[in-house]
Amino acid sequence: MAKxxxxxxxxxxxxxxxxxxxxNLAENSAVRGCMVIKPYGYSIWExxxxxxxxxxxxxxxxxxxxxxxxxKSFFSREADHVEGFAKECAVVTHYRLRNSPDGSGVExxxxxxxxxxxxxxPTSETIIWxxxxxxxxxxxxxxxxxxxxxNVVRWEMRTRLFLRTAEFLWxxxxxxxxxxxxxxxxxxxxxxxxxxxxxxxxxxxxxxxxKSPNERFAGAVETxxxxxxxxxxxxxxxxxxxxxxxNFAKAFNVQFLNSENVxxxxxxxxxxxxxxxxxxxxxxxxxDHGLVLPPKLAPVQVVIVPIYKSDEQLQLINETxxxxxxxxxxxxxRVKYDNRTTQKPGWKFNEYEFQGVPVRIAIGPRDIENKTVxxxxxxxxxxxxxxxxxxxxxxxxxLEQIQKxxxxxxLDFREENTRKADTWDEFVDIIENKGGFVYAHWDGTSETxxxxxxxxxxxIRLIPIEGKKEQGKCILTGKPSEQRVVxxxxx
RNA sequence: CGGGGUAUAGCGCAGUCCGGUUAGCGCACCUGGUUUGGGACCAGGGGGUCGUAGGUUCGAAUCCUACUACCCCGACCA
Numbered sequence: 167m168a169k170x171x172x173x174x175x176x177x178x179x180x181x182x183x184x185x186x187x188x189x190n191l192a193e194n195s196a197v198r199g200c201m202v203i204k205p206y207g208y209s210i211w212e213x214x215x216x217x218x219x220x221x222x223x224x225x226x227x228x229x230x231x232x233x234x235x236x237x238k239s240f241f242s243r244e245a246d247h248v249e250g251f252a253k254e255c256a257v258v259t260h261y262r263l264r265n266s267p268d269g270s271g272v273e274x275x276x277x278x279x280x281x282x283x284x285x286x287x288p289t290s291e292t293i294i295w296x297x298x299x300x301x302x303x304x305x306x307x308x309x310x311x312x313x314x315x316x317n318v319v320r321w322e323m324r325t326r327l328f329l330r331t332a333e334f335l336w337x338x339x340x341x342x343x344x345x346x347x348x349x350x351x352x353x354x355x356x357x358x359x360x361x362x363x364x365x366x367x368x369x370x371x372x373x374x375x376x377k378s379p380n381e382r383f384a385g386a387v388e389t390x391x392x393x394x395x396x397x398x399x400x401x402x403x404x405x406x407x408x409x410x411x412x413n414f415a416k417a418f419n420v421q422f423l424n425s426e427n428v429x430x431x432x433x434x435x436x437x438x439x440x441x442x443x444x445x446x447x448x449x450x451x452x453x454d455h456g457l458v459l460p461p462k463l464a465p466v467q468v469v470i471v472p473i474y475k476s477d478e479q480l481q482l483i484n485e486t487x488x489x490x491x492x493x494x495x496x497x498x499x500r501v502k503y504d505n506r507t508t509q510k511p512g513w514k515f516n517e518y519e520f521q522g523v524p525v526r527i528a529i530g531p532r533d534i535e536n537k538t539v540x541x542x543x544x545x546x547x548x549x550x551x552x553x554x555x556x557x558x559x560x561x562x563x564x565l566e567q568i569q570k571x572x573x574x575x576x577l578d579f580r581e582e583n584t585r586k587a588d589t590w591d592e593f594v595d596i597i598e599n600k601g602g603f604v605y606a607h608w609d610g611t612s613e614t615x616x617x618x619x620x621x622x623x624x625x626i627r628l629i630p631i632e633g634k635k636e637q638g639k640c641i642l643t644g645k646p647s648e649q650r651v652v653x654x655x656x657x
Numbered sequence: 658c659g660g661g662g663u664a665u666a667g668c669g670c671a672g673u674c675c676g677g678u679u680a681g682c683g684c685a686c687c688u689g690g691u692u693u694g695g696g697a698c699c700a701g702g703g704g705g706u707c708g709u710a711g712g713u714u715c716g717a718a719u720c721c722u723a724c725u726a727c728c729c730c731g732a733c734c735a
Contacts, residue, residue, distance in 0.1 A: 512695040
Protein backbone atom coordinates (compact mmCIF):
# COMPACT_ATOMS: atom_id res chain seq x y z
CA MET A 167 0.00 0.00 0.00
CA ALA A 168 1.28 3.43 -0.86
CA LYS A 169 2.47 5.52 2.06
CA UNK A 170 1.95 9.13 2.97
CA UNK A 171 -1.49 9.37 1.50
CA UNK A 172 -2.17 12.58 3.30
CA UNK A 173 0.65 14.57 1.76
CA UNK A 174 1.29 12.97 -1.60
CA UNK A 175 -1.56 13.23 -4.00
CA UNK A 176 0.15 11.12 -6.65
CA UNK A 177 -0.08 8.13 -4.39
CA UNK A 178 -3.73 8.62 -3.79
CA UNK A 179 -5.09 6.52 -6.59
CA UNK A 180 -2.94 3.49 -5.87
CA UNK A 181 -3.68 3.77 -2.20
CA UNK A 182 -7.35 4.13 -2.84
CA UNK A 183 -7.66 1.16 -5.16
CA UNK A 184 -5.63 -1.04 -2.88
CA UNK A 185 -7.70 0.03 0.02
CA UNK A 186 -11.15 -0.51 -1.34
CA UNK A 187 -10.34 -3.82 -2.93
CA UNK A 188 -8.36 -5.30 -0.09
CA UNK A 189 -10.73 -3.97 2.52
CA ASN A 190 -13.42 -5.92 0.75
CA LEU A 191 -15.48 -2.85 0.10
CA ALA A 192 -15.98 -2.72 -3.62
CA GLU A 193 -14.53 -3.42 -6.99
CA ASN A 194 -14.92 -1.97 -10.41
CA SER A 195 -17.08 -3.90 -12.78
CA ALA A 196 -16.53 -3.82 -16.48
CA VAL A 197 -19.40 -1.44 -17.10
CA ARG A 198 -18.05 2.06 -16.74
CA GLY A 199 -17.21 1.82 -13.10
CA CYS A 200 -20.46 0.34 -11.96
CA MET A 201 -20.18 -0.15 -8.29
CA VAL A 202 -20.31 -3.54 -6.67
CA ILE A 203 -20.31 -3.20 -2.91
CA LYS A 204 -19.16 -6.39 -1.26
CA PRO A 205 -20.75 -7.54 2.02
CA TYR A 206 -18.43 -5.70 4.40
CA GLY A 207 -18.72 -2.44 2.52
CA TYR A 208 -22.42 -2.87 2.13
CA SER A 209 -22.88 -3.27 5.85
CA ILE A 210 -21.25 0.15 6.31
CA TRP A 211 -23.54 1.67 3.70
CA GLU A 212 -26.52 -0.04 5.28
CA UNK A 213 -25.82 1.67 8.59
CA UNK A 214 -25.60 5.01 6.84
CA UNK A 215 -28.80 4.32 4.97
CA UNK A 216 -30.65 3.31 8.13
CA UNK A 217 -29.52 6.41 10.02
CA UNK A 218 -30.53 8.69 7.16
CA UNK A 219 -33.83 6.92 6.71
CA UNK A 220 -34.65 7.45 10.39
CA UNK A 221 -33.86 11.14 10.04
CA UNK A 222 -36.15 11.43 7.02
CA UNK A 223 -38.98 9.75 8.89
CA UNK A 224 -38.44 12.01 11.89
CA UNK A 225 -38.90 14.97 9.59
CA UNK A 226 -42.19 13.59 8.33
CA UNK A 227 -41.24 11.80 5.12
CA UNK A 228 -42.49 8.50 3.75
CA UNK A 229 -40.72 6.03 1.51
CA UNK A 230 -42.02 5.06 -1.91
CA UNK A 231 -40.63 3.44 -5.01
CA UNK A 232 -41.03 4.61 -8.60
CA UNK A 233 -40.23 2.91 -11.92
CA UNK A 234 -36.70 2.44 -13.26
CA UNK A 235 -37.61 3.25 -16.87
CA UNK A 236 -38.81 6.65 -17.92
CA UNK A 237 -40.41 7.20 -21.35
CA LYS A 238 -38.22 9.47 -23.42
CA SER A 239 -40.99 12.01 -23.94
CA PHE A 240 -41.08 12.80 -20.21
CA PHE A 241 -37.68 14.38 -20.47
CA SER A 242 -38.65 16.96 -23.03
CA ARG A 243 -41.11 18.67 -20.70
CA GLU A 244 -38.63 20.66 -18.61
CA ALA A 245 -36.10 22.38 -20.85
CA ASP A 246 -33.24 22.93 -18.38
CA HIS A 247 -33.65 19.43 -17.02
CA VAL A 248 -33.24 17.76 -20.41
CA GLU A 249 -30.32 20.05 -21.16
CA GLY A 250 -28.64 18.91 -17.96
CA PHE A 251 -29.09 15.18 -18.35
CA ALA A 252 -29.39 14.49 -22.09
CA LYS A 253 -25.68 13.85 -22.51
CA GLU A 254 -25.44 11.09 -19.93
CA CYS A 255 -28.50 8.90 -20.32
CA ALA A 256 -28.57 5.14 -20.82
CA VAL A 257 -31.33 4.42 -23.31
CA VAL A 258 -33.30 1.21 -23.83
CA THR A 259 -34.03 0.83 -27.52
CA HIS A 260 -34.82 -2.89 -27.91
CA TYR A 261 -36.58 -5.56 -25.92
CA ARG A 262 -35.17 -8.82 -27.27
CA LEU A 263 -31.98 -10.70 -28.11
CA ARG A 264 -31.51 -13.50 -30.61
CA ASN A 265 -28.81 -16.00 -31.53
CA SER A 266 -26.32 -14.53 -33.97
CA PRO A 267 -26.59 -16.05 -37.46
CA ASP A 268 -22.87 -16.89 -37.37
CA GLY A 269 -23.29 -18.77 -34.11
CA SER A 270 -20.86 -16.55 -32.20
CA GLY A 271 -23.29 -15.70 -29.39
CA VAL A 272 -26.25 -13.39 -29.08
CA GLU A 273 -27.08 -10.07 -30.64
CA UNK A 274 -29.80 -7.47 -30.35
CA UNK A 275 -32.81 -8.46 -32.47
CA UNK A 276 -33.30 -5.57 -34.90
CA UNK A 277 -36.97 -6.48 -35.21
CA UNK A 278 -37.50 -5.81 -31.53
CA UNK A 279 -37.16 -2.04 -31.63
CA UNK A 280 -39.25 -0.05 -29.14
CA UNK A 281 -41.80 2.46 -30.41
CA UNK A 282 -40.65 4.94 -27.79
CA UNK A 283 -37.26 4.54 -26.17
CA UNK A 284 -37.05 4.20 -22.41
CA UNK A 285 -34.51 6.12 -20.37
CA UNK A 286 -32.93 4.47 -17.38
CA UNK A 287 -33.59 7.10 -14.71
CA PRO A 288 -30.67 9.47 -14.12
CA THR A 289 -32.91 11.00 -11.41
CA SER A 290 -36.64 10.63 -10.97
CA GLU A 291 -38.15 14.11 -11.06
CA THR A 292 -39.94 13.52 -14.34
CA ILE A 293 -41.64 10.23 -13.56
CA ILE A 294 -42.46 11.33 -10.04
CA TRP A 295 -44.05 14.60 -11.14
CA UNK A 296 -46.01 12.78 -13.78
CA UNK A 297 -47.36 10.64 -10.94
CA UNK A 298 -47.91 13.55 -8.56
CA UNK A 299 -50.30 15.11 -11.07
CA UNK A 300 -52.76 12.35 -10.23
CA UNK A 301 -52.11 12.43 -6.52
CA UNK A 302 -52.56 16.14 -5.93
CA UNK A 303 -55.89 17.93 -6.38
CA UNK A 304 -56.46 19.93 -3.23
CA UNK A 305 -54.45 21.89 -0.71
CA UNK A 306 -55.55 19.09 1.64
CA UNK A 307 -53.27 16.71 -0.32
CA UNK A 308 -50.28 18.87 0.56
CA UNK A 309 -47.57 18.78 1.58
CA UNK A 310 -46.58 15.55 -0.10
CA UNK A 311 -43.31 14.39 1.49
CA UNK A 312 -41.80 11.37 -0.22
CA UNK A 313 -38.40 9.74 -0.34
CA UNK A 314 -37.13 6.99 -2.61
CA UNK A 315 -34.09 4.73 -2.19
CA UNK A 316 -33.04 3.67 -5.66
CA ASN A 317 -30.19 3.07 -8.03
CA VAL A 318 -29.83 5.49 -10.92
CA VAL A 319 -27.65 5.63 -14.01
CA ARG A 320 -25.68 8.55 -15.41
CA TRP A 321 -23.43 7.59 -18.28
CA GLU A 322 -20.47 9.75 -17.31
CA MET A 323 -17.58 10.15 -19.70
CA ARG A 324 -15.21 9.34 -16.91
CA THR A 325 -15.92 7.33 -13.80
CA ARG A 326 -14.23 7.27 -10.41
CA LEU A 327 -14.87 4.50 -7.98
CA PHE A 328 -17.41 5.58 -5.32
CA LEU A 329 -17.27 9.23 -6.37
CA ARG A 330 -18.67 9.01 -9.87
CA THR A 331 -19.82 5.61 -11.04
CA ALA A 332 -22.17 5.14 -13.96
CA GLU A 333 -24.67 3.43 -11.71
CA PHE A 334 -25.06 4.51 -8.13
CA LEU A 335 -27.31 3.94 -5.19
CA TRP A 336 -28.90 6.96 -3.56
CA UNK A 337 -31.98 8.39 -1.98
CA UNK A 338 -33.96 11.13 -3.62
CA UNK A 339 -36.58 13.08 -1.74
CA UNK A 340 -39.35 14.72 -3.74
CA UNK A 341 -41.77 17.02 -1.99
CA UNK A 342 -44.72 19.12 -3.08
CA UNK A 343 -45.95 22.17 -1.16
CA UNK A 344 -48.77 24.71 -1.29
CA UNK A 345 -46.56 27.74 -0.85
CA UNK A 346 -43.18 28.96 -1.97
CA UNK A 347 -42.19 29.74 1.60
CA UNK A 348 -42.97 26.22 2.78
CA UNK A 349 -40.97 24.67 -0.07
CA UNK A 350 -37.95 26.84 0.69
CA UNK A 351 -38.19 25.88 4.34
CA UNK A 352 -38.25 22.20 3.33
CA UNK A 353 -35.19 22.68 1.11
CA UNK A 354 -33.29 24.27 3.98
CA UNK A 355 -34.52 21.72 6.49
CA UNK A 356 -33.15 18.86 4.41
CA UNK A 357 -29.75 20.40 3.80
CA UNK A 358 -29.57 20.76 7.56
CA UNK A 359 -30.47 17.08 7.97
CA UNK A 360 -27.60 16.19 5.63
CA UNK A 361 -25.16 18.43 7.48
CA UNK A 362 -26.30 16.91 10.75
CA UNK A 363 -25.73 13.41 9.39
CA UNK A 364 -22.33 14.23 7.93
CA UNK A 365 -21.08 15.80 11.14
CA UNK A 366 -22.68 13.64 13.81
CA UNK A 367 -22.60 10.23 12.13
CA UNK A 368 -19.77 10.43 9.63
CA UNK A 369 -17.68 12.74 11.83
CA UNK A 370 -17.13 14.78 8.69
CA UNK A 371 -17.37 18.56 9.00
CA UNK A 372 -19.17 20.26 6.12
CA UNK A 373 -19.75 23.76 4.83
CA UNK A 374 -23.33 24.70 3.97
CA UNK A 375 -24.31 27.08 1.25
CA UNK A 376 -25.93 27.60 -2.10
CA LYS A 377 -24.53 26.87 -5.52
CA SER A 378 -23.69 29.50 -8.09
CA PRO A 379 -25.90 29.38 -11.21
CA ASN A 380 -23.18 27.45 -13.08
CA GLU A 381 -23.23 24.63 -10.56
CA ARG A 382 -26.97 24.60 -9.96
CA PHE A 383 -29.06 21.46 -10.54
CA ALA A 384 -30.71 21.29 -13.95
CA GLY A 385 -34.24 22.54 -13.42
CA ALA A 386 -33.77 24.05 -9.97
CA VAL A 387 -34.34 27.64 -8.88
CA GLU A 388 -31.83 27.30 -6.06
CA THR A 389 -29.46 24.49 -5.09
CA UNK A 390 -28.26 24.15 -1.50
CA UNK A 391 -25.29 21.92 -0.82
CA UNK A 392 -22.89 20.59 1.74
CA UNK A 393 -19.21 20.45 0.86
CA UNK A 394 -16.51 18.52 2.67
CA UNK A 395 -12.75 18.74 2.35
CA UNK A 396 -10.88 15.53 1.64
CA UNK A 397 -7.41 14.75 2.98
CA UNK A 398 -5.75 15.56 -0.33
CA UNK A 399 -7.11 19.10 -0.30
CA UNK A 400 -9.89 18.59 -2.83
CA UNK A 401 -13.50 19.42 -2.09
CA UNK A 402 -16.29 16.91 -2.38
CA UNK A 403 -19.95 17.76 -2.80
CA UNK A 404 -21.56 15.48 -0.26
CA UNK A 405 -25.24 16.28 -0.62
CA UNK A 406 -27.65 18.63 -2.35
CA UNK A 407 -31.12 19.99 -1.70
CA UNK A 408 -32.97 21.80 -4.48
CA UNK A 409 -35.73 24.36 -4.40
CA UNK A 410 -37.44 23.64 -7.72
CA UNK A 411 -39.95 26.49 -7.66
CA UNK A 412 -42.91 25.68 -9.88
CA ASN A 413 -40.78 24.45 -12.78
CA PHE A 414 -41.77 20.81 -12.58
CA ALA A 415 -45.35 21.55 -11.55
CA LYS A 416 -45.75 23.61 -14.69
CA ALA A 417 -43.94 21.11 -16.89
CA PHE A 418 -46.13 18.25 -15.64
CA ASN A 419 -49.23 20.34 -15.00
CA VAL A 420 -49.54 19.62 -11.29
CA GLN A 421 -52.16 22.01 -9.92
CA PHE A 422 -54.28 22.13 -6.79
CA LEU A 423 -57.24 24.09 -5.53
CA ASN A 424 -56.33 26.24 -2.56
CA SER A 425 -58.63 27.07 0.33
CA GLU A 426 -60.00 30.03 -1.61
CA ASN A 427 -60.98 27.75 -4.48
CA VAL A 428 -58.24 29.14 -6.75
CA UNK A 429 -56.19 26.81 -8.98
CA UNK A 430 -52.44 27.03 -8.29
CA UNK A 431 -49.27 25.23 -9.31
CA UNK A 432 -47.52 23.41 -6.47
CA UNK A 433 -44.04 24.28 -5.21
CA UNK A 434 -41.43 21.57 -5.24
CA UNK A 435 -38.17 20.42 -3.70
CA UNK A 436 -35.85 17.51 -4.30
CA UNK A 437 -32.81 16.40 -2.35
CA UNK A 438 -30.35 13.53 -2.42
CA UNK A 439 -27.24 11.84 -1.13
CA UNK A 440 -25.57 8.82 -2.66
CA UNK A 441 -23.02 6.07 -2.16
CA UNK A 442 -20.55 8.87 -2.85
CA UNK A 443 -20.79 9.30 0.92
CA UNK A 444 -18.88 6.02 1.19
CA UNK A 445 -16.07 7.65 -0.74
CA UNK A 446 -16.31 10.70 1.48
CA UNK A 447 -16.09 8.54 4.57
CA UNK A 448 -13.03 6.69 3.31
CA UNK A 449 -11.28 9.85 2.18
CA UNK A 450 -12.03 11.86 5.30
CA UNK A 451 -10.60 9.57 7.94
CA UNK A 452 -8.55 6.73 6.51
CA UNK A 453 -4.80 6.48 6.91
CA ASP A 454 -2.02 4.28 5.57
CA HIS A 455 -3.15 1.43 7.78
CA GLY A 456 -6.53 1.29 6.07
CA LEU A 457 -10.04 2.41 6.85
CA VAL A 458 -10.89 4.40 9.94
CA LEU A 459 -14.58 4.23 10.71
CA PRO A 460 -16.48 6.47 13.10
CA PRO A 461 -17.96 4.23 15.82
CA LYS A 462 -21.53 5.19 15.01
CA LEU A 463 -21.18 3.75 11.50
CA ALA A 464 -18.81 0.86 12.13
CA PRO A 465 -20.54 -2.48 11.54
CA VAL A 466 -18.29 -3.89 14.25
CA GLN A 467 -17.37 -1.39 16.95
CA VAL A 468 -15.27 -3.65 19.12
CA VAL A 469 -13.35 -6.76 18.14
CA ILE A 470 -11.94 -9.09 20.77
CA VAL A 471 -8.86 -11.12 19.84
CA PRO A 472 -7.72 -13.95 22.11
CA ILE A 473 -4.04 -14.72 22.45
CA TYR A 474 -3.18 -18.24 23.52
CA LYS A 475 -0.69 -21.05 23.19
CA SER A 476 -2.79 -24.05 24.05
CA ASP A 477 -6.38 -25.22 23.74
CA GLU A 478 -6.72 -24.97 27.50
CA GLN A 479 -5.69 -21.32 27.41
CA LEU A 480 -8.15 -20.60 24.63
CA GLN A 481 -10.89 -22.32 26.61
CA LEU A 482 -10.05 -20.18 29.64
CA ILE A 483 -10.11 -17.01 27.54
CA ASN A 484 -13.42 -18.03 25.96
CA GLU A 485 -14.93 -18.30 29.41
CA THR A 486 -13.42 -15.00 30.56
CA UNK A 487 -14.60 -13.14 27.48
CA UNK A 488 -18.18 -14.38 27.61
CA UNK A 489 -19.41 -12.04 30.37
CA UNK A 490 -17.51 -9.12 28.85
CA UNK A 491 -19.34 -9.63 25.56
CA UNK A 492 -22.66 -9.84 27.40
CA UNK A 493 -21.94 -6.57 29.23
CA UNK A 494 -20.95 -4.78 26.03
CA UNK A 495 -24.07 -6.00 24.25
CA UNK A 496 -26.20 -4.70 27.12
CA UNK A 497 -24.81 -1.25 26.32
CA UNK A 498 -25.78 -1.74 22.63
CA UNK A 499 -22.17 -2.03 21.54
CA ARG A 500 -21.60 -4.08 18.41
CA VAL A 501 -18.94 -6.54 19.43
CA LYS A 502 -17.29 -9.41 17.59
CA TYR A 503 -15.24 -12.12 19.25
CA ASP A 504 -12.79 -13.54 16.75
CA ASN A 505 -11.51 -16.78 18.24
CA ARG A 506 -10.86 -18.44 14.91
CA THR A 507 -7.97 -20.84 15.20
CA THR A 508 -7.15 -20.46 11.53
CA GLN A 509 -5.51 -17.03 11.82
CA LYS A 510 -2.83 -15.74 14.14
CA PRO A 511 -3.31 -12.75 16.46
CA GLY A 512 -0.96 -10.51 14.49
CA TRP A 513 -2.83 -11.30 11.33
CA LYS A 514 -6.12 -10.44 12.99
CA PHE A 515 -4.75 -7.15 14.37
CA ASN A 516 -3.81 -6.04 10.89
CA GLU A 517 -7.00 -7.27 9.33
CA TYR A 518 -9.27 -5.31 11.69
CA GLU A 519 -7.13 -2.22 11.42
CA PHE A 520 -7.58 -2.48 7.70
CA GLN A 521 -11.32 -2.70 8.11
CA GLY A 522 -11.38 0.29 10.42
CA VAL A 523 -12.82 -1.36 13.53
CA PRO A 524 -12.67 1.48 16.11
CA VAL A 525 -11.62 -0.53 19.17
CA ARG A 526 -9.71 -3.77 19.57
CA ILE A 527 -9.47 -5.73 22.78
CA ALA A 528 -6.70 -8.29 23.11
CA ILE A 529 -6.77 -10.78 25.92
CA GLY A 530 -4.12 -13.39 26.70
CA PRO A 531 -2.65 -15.42 29.58
CA ARG A 532 -0.90 -12.36 30.99
CA ASP A 533 -4.19 -10.48 31.12
CA ILE A 534 -6.02 -13.37 32.70
CA GLU A 535 -3.40 -13.39 35.43
CA ASN A 536 -3.61 -9.62 36.03
CA LYS A 537 -7.36 -9.38 35.39
CA THR A 538 -6.72 -6.84 32.64
CA VAL A 539 -7.35 -6.45 28.93
CA UNK A 540 -5.35 -4.59 26.31
CA UNK A 541 -7.40 -1.94 24.50
CA UNK A 542 -6.22 -0.44 21.22
CA UNK A 543 -7.99 2.45 19.48
CA UNK A 544 -7.96 2.69 15.71
CA UNK A 545 -7.91 6.47 15.39
CA UNK A 546 -4.70 7.06 17.34
CA UNK A 547 -3.34 3.48 17.28
CA UNK A 548 -2.70 3.81 21.04
CA UNK A 549 -2.68 0.72 23.24
CA UNK A 550 -3.51 0.72 26.93
CA UNK A 551 -4.30 -1.89 29.59
CA UNK A 552 -7.49 -1.65 31.66
CA UNK A 553 -8.87 -3.63 34.57
CA UNK A 554 -11.46 -6.15 33.43
CA UNK A 555 -14.07 -4.86 35.86
CA UNK A 556 -16.25 -2.15 34.34
CA UNK A 557 -14.51 -2.55 30.99
CA UNK A 558 -17.92 -2.14 29.32
CA UNK A 559 -18.21 1.43 30.58
CA UNK A 560 -14.64 2.21 29.61
CA UNK A 561 -15.31 0.98 26.09
CA UNK A 562 -18.55 2.91 25.78
CA UNK A 563 -16.80 6.13 26.75
CA UNK A 564 -13.92 5.35 24.48
CA LEU A 565 -16.23 4.88 21.49
CA GLU A 566 -17.82 8.26 22.15
CA GLN A 567 -14.38 9.78 22.47
CA ILE A 568 -13.25 8.30 19.16
CA GLN A 569 -16.37 9.60 17.42
CA LYS A 570 -15.61 13.11 18.72
CA UNK A 571 -11.90 12.87 18.04
CA UNK A 572 -12.42 11.93 14.40
CA UNK A 573 -14.64 14.94 13.92
CA UNK A 574 -12.19 17.29 15.64
CA UNK A 575 -9.28 15.91 13.64
CA UNK A 576 -11.15 16.42 10.38
CA LEU A 577 -12.29 19.87 11.46
CA ASP A 578 -8.74 20.90 12.38
CA PHE A 579 -7.57 19.68 9.01
CA ARG A 580 -10.22 21.76 7.27
CA GLU A 581 -9.39 24.87 9.31
CA GLU A 582 -5.70 24.47 8.49
CA ASN A 583 -6.60 24.23 4.83
CA THR A 584 -9.04 27.11 4.64
CA ARG A 585 -7.56 30.40 3.50
CA LYS A 586 -8.48 33.85 2.28
CA ALA A 587 -7.19 35.25 -0.98
CA ASP A 588 -7.40 38.94 -1.85
CA THR A 589 -5.34 39.03 -5.03
CA TRP A 590 -5.23 36.88 -8.12
CA ASP A 591 -1.62 35.79 -7.51
CA GLU A 592 -2.42 34.80 -3.97
CA PHE A 593 -5.43 32.84 -5.19
CA VAL A 594 -3.50 30.94 -7.84
CA ASP A 595 -0.69 30.17 -5.42
CA ILE A 596 -3.08 28.63 -2.90
CA ILE A 597 -5.01 26.63 -5.49
CA GLU A 598 -1.87 25.36 -7.22
CA ASN A 599 0.37 24.70 -4.24
CA LYS A 600 -1.73 24.28 -1.13
CA GLY A 601 -5.24 23.16 -2.05
CA GLY A 602 -8.15 23.39 0.34
CA PHE A 603 -10.94 25.95 0.55
CA VAL A 604 -10.29 29.53 -0.50
CA TYR A 605 -12.56 32.39 0.53
CA ALA A 606 -12.40 35.07 -2.13
CA HIS A 607 -14.46 37.83 -3.68
CA TRP A 608 -16.29 37.21 -6.93
CA ASP A 609 -18.18 39.63 -9.12
CA GLY A 610 -21.21 37.35 -9.32
CA THR A 611 -21.12 36.58 -13.04
CA SER A 612 -21.06 33.17 -14.71
CA GLU A 613 -18.43 34.40 -17.14
CA THR A 614 -15.99 35.19 -14.36
CA UNK A 615 -16.60 31.88 -12.61
CA UNK A 616 -16.00 30.06 -15.89
CA UNK A 617 -12.83 32.04 -16.57
CA UNK A 618 -11.48 31.21 -13.11
CA UNK A 619 -12.27 27.55 -13.71
CA UNK A 620 -10.52 27.56 -17.08
CA UNK A 621 -7.42 29.16 -15.61
CA UNK A 622 -7.14 27.21 -12.34
CA UNK A 623 -9.59 24.26 -12.41
CA UNK A 624 -11.08 25.74 -9.24
CA UNK A 625 -14.83 26.24 -9.02
CA ILE A 626 -17.14 27.99 -6.61
CA ARG A 627 -18.09 25.24 -4.22
CA LEU A 628 -20.69 27.34 -2.50
CA ILE A 629 -21.89 30.77 -1.51
CA PRO A 630 -22.19 30.76 2.29
CA ILE A 631 -25.83 31.17 3.39
CA GLU A 632 -25.13 33.30 6.42
CA GLY A 633 -21.89 34.67 5.07
CA LYS A 634 -20.67 37.98 6.44
CA LYS A 635 -21.28 40.88 4.11
CA GLU A 636 -17.97 42.48 3.28
CA GLN A 637 -17.07 44.94 0.57
CA GLY A 638 -14.33 43.73 -1.69
CA LYS A 639 -13.10 43.35 -5.23
CA CYS A 640 -13.41 40.30 -7.44
CA ILE A 641 -10.05 38.51 -7.51
CA LEU A 642 -10.16 38.17 -11.28
CA THR A 643 -11.97 41.22 -12.64
CA GLY A 644 -11.60 43.68 -9.75
CA LYS A 645 -15.30 44.50 -9.95
CA PRO A 646 -17.10 45.15 -6.66
CA SER A 647 -18.34 42.24 -4.53
CA GLU A 648 -20.32 42.14 -1.30
CA GLN A 649 -19.42 38.72 0.00
CA ARG A 650 -16.67 36.14 -0.17
CA VAL A 651 -17.50 32.80 -1.77
CA VAL A 652 -15.74 29.46 -1.33
CA UNK A 653 -13.48 28.23 -4.11
CA UNK A 654 -11.73 24.86 -4.39
CA UNK A 655 -10.68 22.20 -6.78
CA UNK A 656 -13.13 19.39 -6.46
CA UNK A 657 -13.89 15.80 -7.36
C1' C B 658 -14.02 11.64 -27.69
C1' G B 659 -8.46 13.16 -27.51
C1' G B 660 -3.42 11.88 -25.10
C1' G B 661 -0.58 8.05 -22.45
C1' G B 662 -0.15 3.08 -20.52
C1' U B 663 -1.22 -2.06 -19.44
C1' A B 664 -2.92 -7.21 -20.64
C1' U B 665 1.52 -13.76 -18.34
C1' A B 666 -1.84 -18.67 -12.05
C1' G B 667 -6.91 -15.97 -7.39
C1' C B 668 -3.84 -11.10 -6.51
C1' G B 669 0.85 -8.37 -7.60
C1' C B 670 4.73 -8.83 -11.09
C1' A B 671 9.51 -10.58 -13.98
C1' G B 672 10.53 -12.59 -18.74
C1' U B 673 9.29 -9.40 -24.55
C1' C B 674 14.23 -4.98 -26.68
C1' C B 675 17.97 -9.41 -28.91
C1' G B 676 12.50 -15.77 -30.83
C1' G B 677 15.34 -21.48 -28.81
C1' U B 678 15.20 -26.62 -22.59
C1' U B 679 9.58 -28.38 -19.25
C1' A B 680 7.28 -20.06 -18.63
C1' G B 681 9.34 -18.03 -13.48
C1' C B 682 9.00 -15.13 -8.66
C1' G B 683 6.28 -13.00 -4.23
C1' C B 684 1.57 -13.24 -1.79
C1' A B 685 -2.66 -16.41 -1.42
C1' C B 686 -4.31 -21.74 -1.50
C1' C B 687 -3.63 -27.38 0.11
C1' U B 688 -0.74 -31.30 3.34
C1' G B 689 2.59 -32.39 7.56
C1' G B 690 5.36 -30.55 11.64
C1' U B 691 7.08 -26.69 14.91
C1' U B 692 4.74 -21.99 16.32
C1' U B 693 0.95 -18.16 18.36
C1' G B 694 1.34 -10.61 22.96
C1' G B 695 1.84 -6.98 15.66
C1' G B 696 0.62 -10.09 9.08
C1' A B 697 5.38 -17.12 11.72
C1' C B 698 8.97 -20.85 9.97
C1' C B 699 10.58 -25.45 7.56
C1' A B 700 9.47 -29.28 4.05
C1' G B 701 6.33 -30.88 0.26
C1' G B 702 2.18 -29.90 -3.21
C1' G B 703 -1.82 -28.01 -6.61
C1' G B 704 -2.94 -24.20 -9.99
C1' G B 705 -1.16 -21.21 -16.85
C1' U B 706 -5.43 -21.84 -23.94
C1' C B 707 1.00 -15.92 -21.74
C1' G B 708 -6.19 -10.74 -23.58
C1' U B 709 -8.56 -12.42 -28.74
C1' A B 710 -7.88 -13.55 -33.97
C1' G B 711 -4.67 -13.96 -37.90
C1' G B 712 0.42 -13.85 -39.97
C1' U B 713 6.10 -14.66 -40.21
C1' U B 714 9.30 -18.90 -38.66
C1' C B 715 11.97 -25.41 -38.16
C1' G B 716 10.37 -23.02 -33.53
C1' A B 717 6.43 -17.32 -30.86
C1' A B 718 4.73 -14.96 -24.16
C1' U B 719 8.77 -12.73 -27.25
C1' C B 720 8.50 -10.35 -34.16
C1' C B 721 4.24 -8.25 -37.56
C1' U B 722 -1.16 -6.88 -38.36
C1' A B 723 -5.98 -6.18 -36.64
C1' C B 724 -9.28 -6.27 -32.69
C1' U B 725 -10.93 -6.18 -27.53
C1' A B 726 -10.77 -4.97 -22.44
C1' C B 727 -9.05 -2.27 -18.36
C1' C B 728 -6.19 1.80 -15.91
C1' C B 729 -4.31 6.94 -15.76
C1' C B 730 -4.67 12.25 -17.59
C1' G B 731 -8.21 15.84 -19.96
C1' A B 732 -13.33 17.63 -21.71
C1' C B 733 -18.34 16.28 -18.77
C1' C B 734 -20.49 15.41 -13.90
C1' A B 735 -23.19 13.73 -7.62
